[in-house]
Amino acid sequence: MSEIIATLKKDYIYNLMVKGKRQDGRGFKDFRDIKLETNVISKAEGSAKVTLGNTQVLVGVKLQTGTPFPDSQDEGVIITNLELNPIASPEFEPGPPREEAIEMARVVDRGIRESGAINIKKLCITVGESVWIVFIDVHILNEDGNLIDASCLAAIAALMTTVVPNEQHGIGQNVPLAMKELPVGVTLAKIGSKLMVDPSLDEEAVCETKLTVVSGSDGAVAGMQKMGSASFTETEVLEAIDMACEKAAEIRELYLESLVRQE
Amino acid sequence: MNDKPEKLIADDGLRLDGRHADEIRPMKIEIGVLSRADGSCYLEWGRNKILVGVFGPREAHPRRSQRANTAVIRYRYNMASFSVEDRARPGPSRRSIEISKVSREAFEPVIMAELFPKTAIDIFVEVLQADAGTRTAAINASSIALADAGIPMKGLVTSCAFGKVDGQIVLDLNKEEDNYGEADFPVAMTQDGEITLLQMDGNLTPDEIRKGFELVKKGCKEILEIQQAVLRKKFETPVEEPEEEAEEAELEVTETEPSLEYATEAAAVEEVIEEAEELEEELSEETFEACAVDEEAPECEKLEEIIKEAEAKVVEGEVIEEVIEAEIEEEAFEEEAEFEAALEASFEEVSEPEETEAFKPEKPVCEEMGFESETEEFAEEAEVEEEPELEEEAGMEEEPELEEEAGIEEELELEEEPQFEEEAGLEEAALEETPESEPEVESEAESRETAPAEQAVEAEQEPEEEKSRGPWKVVKDPSESGSRGENDE
Numbered sequence A: 001m002s003e004i005i006a007t008l009k010k011d012y013i014y015n016l017m018v019k020g021k022r023q024d025g026r027g028f029k030d031f032r033d034i035k036l037e038t039n040v041i042s043k044a045e046g047s048a049k050v051t052l053g054n055t056q057v058l059v060g061v062k063l064q065t066g067t068p069f070p071d072s073q074d075e076g077v078i079i080t081n082l083e084l085n086p087i088a089s090p091e092f093e094p095g096p097p098r099e100e101a102i103e104m105a106r107v108v109d110r111g112i113r114e115s116g117a118i119n120i121k122k123l124c125i126t127v128g129e130s131v132w133i134v135f136i137d138v139h140i141l142n143e144d145g146n147l148i149d150a151s152c153l154a155a156i157a158a159l160m161t162t163v164v165p166n167e168q169h170g171i172g173q174n175v176p177l178a179m180k181e182l183p184v185g186v187t188l189a190k191i192g193s194k195l196m197v198d199p200s201l202d203e204e205a206v207c208e209t210k211l212t213v214v215s216g217s218d219g220a221v222a223g224m225q226k227m228g229s230a231s232f233t234e235t236e237v238l239e240a241i242d243m244a245c246e247k248a249a250e251i252r253e254l255y256l257e258s259l260v261r262q263e
Numbered sequence B: 001m002n003d004k005p006e007k008l009i010a011d012d013g014l015r016l017d018g019r020h021a022d023e024i025r026p027m028k029i030e031i032g033v034l035s036r037a038d039g040s041c042y043l044e045w046g047r048n049k050i051l052v053g054v055f056g057p058r059e060a061h062p063r064r065s066q067r068a069n070t071a072v073i074r075y076r077y078n079m080a081s082f083s084v085e086d087r088a089r090p091g092p093s094r095r096s097i098e099i100s101k102v103s104r105e106a107f108e109p110v111i112m113a114e115l116f117p118k119t120a121i122d123i124f125v126e127v128l129q130a131d132a133g134t135r136t137a138a139i140n141a142s143s144i145a146l147a148d149a150g151i152p153m154k155g156l157v158t159s160c161a162f163g164k165v166d167g168q169i170v171l172d173l174n175k176e177e178d179n180y181g182e183a184d185f186p187v188a189m190t191q192d193g194e195i196t197l198l199q200m201d202g203n204l205t206p207d208e209i210r211k212g213f214e215l216v217k218k219g220c221k222e223i224l225e226i227q228q229a230v231l232r233k234k235f236e237t238p239v240e241e242p243e244e245e246a247e248e249a250e251l252e253v254t255e256t257e258p259s260l261e262y263a264t265e266a267a268a269v270e271e272v273i274e275e276a277e278e279l280e281e282e283l284s285e286e287t288f289e290a291c292a293v294d295e296e297a298p299e300c301e302k303l304e305e306i307i308k309e310a311e312a313k314v315v316e317g318e319v320i321e322e323v324i325e326a327e328i329e330e331e332a333f334e335e336e337a338e339f340e341a342a343l344e345a346s347f348e349e350v351s352e353p354e355e356t357e358a359f360k361p362e363k364p365v366c367e368e369m370g371f372e373s374e375t376e377e378f379a380e381e382a383e384v385e386e387e388p389e390l391e392e393e394a395g396m397e398e399e400p401e402l403e404e405e406a407g408i409e410e411e412l413e414l415e416e417e418p419q420f421e422e423e424a425g426l427e428e429a430a431l432e433e434t435p436e437s438e439p440e441v442e443s444e445a446e447s448r449e450t451a452p453a454e455q456a457v458e459a460e461q462e463p464e465e466e467k468s469r470g471p472w473k474v475v476k477d478p479s480e481s482g483s484r485g486e487n488d489e
Helices: A007-018 A099-114 A147-160 A201-206 A234-262 B094-107 B134-148 B175-180 B206-235 B249-256 B263-295 B298-329 B334-359 B362-369 B372-397 B402-472 B478-488
Strands: A034-038 A046-052 A055-066 A077-084 A124-126 A130-142 A184-191 A194-197 A209-215 A221-227 B027-031 B039-045 B048-059 B072-079 B119-129 B157-165 B168-171 B183-190 B195-204
Touching (some): A007 A184, A034 A147, A034 A234, A055 A147, A099 A147, A099 A184, A099 B094, A147 A184, A147 A209, A184 A234, A194 A234, A209 A234, A221 B094, A234 B195, A234 B206, B027 B206, B039 B134, B048 B134, B072 B094, B072 B134, B094 B119, B094 B157, B094 B195, B134 B157, B134 B183, B157 B206, B195 B206
Parallel strands (some): A077 A130, B072 B119
Antiparallel strands (some): A124 A130, A184 A209, A221 B195, B027 B039, B048 B119, B183 B195
């Protein structure tokens, strides 16, 4: 996101890449340390905070009742919003969301929607009249690269801990949100000719372009987005997909499946 | 639209609109449809109707958006409120902002923005009618509009989507397939197959993606051919067509010689050469006259000779002054003084005749030829070059070691002569330049003369061009196309 980086640093990162190394000593396939906390905001129906290196992302899920879309009368509605809070970076400004924020929100949304993470049929209260609207609000608290993977992980973790507040509305008992799939987003940065997962802030500034791949537990891809002003070759894309699916499986096993057992 | 058809792909493998799985919808492209835009394109792809206007490179506003080393590329994807079934709210939606961003990034690798620092290149996309695949259609149209605007690009960008419908990978989804299909995968690529846009939503396995890439490459290749054909129609000047429609006698003659495809051009070139030769003769006569004028002014030469001598003496005087100063400082070394005396003598010998010889004949000629400033420069150079050398020498003389000095001085003396010779050589060269300047002037005149000749050739060709442009009916603004056609030649 940051566009300004010292040429010296740029050369340094590039030269490290040539040697197969990274600035913080990681391998090309290594994520930074991930810390996941859930139920951090008790007022929200579901919440999660993800710390990825120094990147901090907080997701709160709120549920409200509303009318369904005319073309999907028996389905709940998912609305994802992402805010680049000015607290997170000197480069973020208050005001309407920038295109980066909108893009990231839509990529997170697509991952959840297209993978069928939420069983939206179960969010229907009365067909054609009343359904649950799930608001997924992503707050970036500290930017240190790879916001999108942190946001994806925090969003799905928050959804996993979400309770549908039926009691508030007098429509039965509170139930956990029905989940069907655990999509995990993995972003790969292309520096020179190499692909590396989980780019740090500096690596994001140096990289030519990024590719985010959101994949489900069956190894199928649910969403992809190329970000940045350079190109990929077909081989690189296919390599990225394989790498992303592999890393997504690891993260799912390490962080999300433990949440399932807790429930 | 509300009801999902039972089957999106019939048992015979054909899709709802009768296409095969690997077939794209019919595409129609018009180029140069807007007169105020620098480049424009109207594209119909299936039921999609897209209009693109390109403006720039132009000054970027606001100024803080300017980039010191490159142009900023701005891409605005906008859907008309009437372009979809339910009226869309005018203005940018989150969807259109995202599409604008990824589409801009699809063009950034190919547009040579670094050629236009501090400017903006604006690509405005209006979706007039949407029927799935508008972002890919918009990219295809933008590519053409950018080419129409003459923006340097490394290649055309071509875009096409694949998707999964009824479990089958198909190319270029239509609205029904998009609504009820399982995946949509828009891709944009350059002519070399570099992927500049890649998005995906739905559910695909890596193997399906591999299969899809093959389809997309095929689709993009077909689209590229359409794009190239459209650009050729507008920008290529056909060679044979003028011969077919020839009316003028000259052109008929060329027709009778079918082996000489470029007969008209060859004739034109010959004409130009003849004219140039005539001109050469004329000019050489003129220069002779000019030379004659020079000879009539020997008095001027003499005057300048005297001035030169006087100047040379002033220079000598300065040198002598310095030498004297040095002598006063180093009275103890009498022998040195002898050397210096010898040196002075040598200077007189060397500088006087050389200078006068060098400057005398050159000046008047040059003046007559209008090279005053040059000769002045030469004179200045000569002065400048002389003085420091002499001063240096005086400095050298101040050194106490006699024997070495003597050696150095001798060397210097020796060196000096060749230097002067060199200068003289330069001046001789300058002298030679005067005759040389003849061809220069000629060549200028020649080019001046060839210009009208070229114009004549152009004038001959222009009407043909218009005729040949007629049947295409691609261009709606003749003035614009005219200028572009000429530039292309």
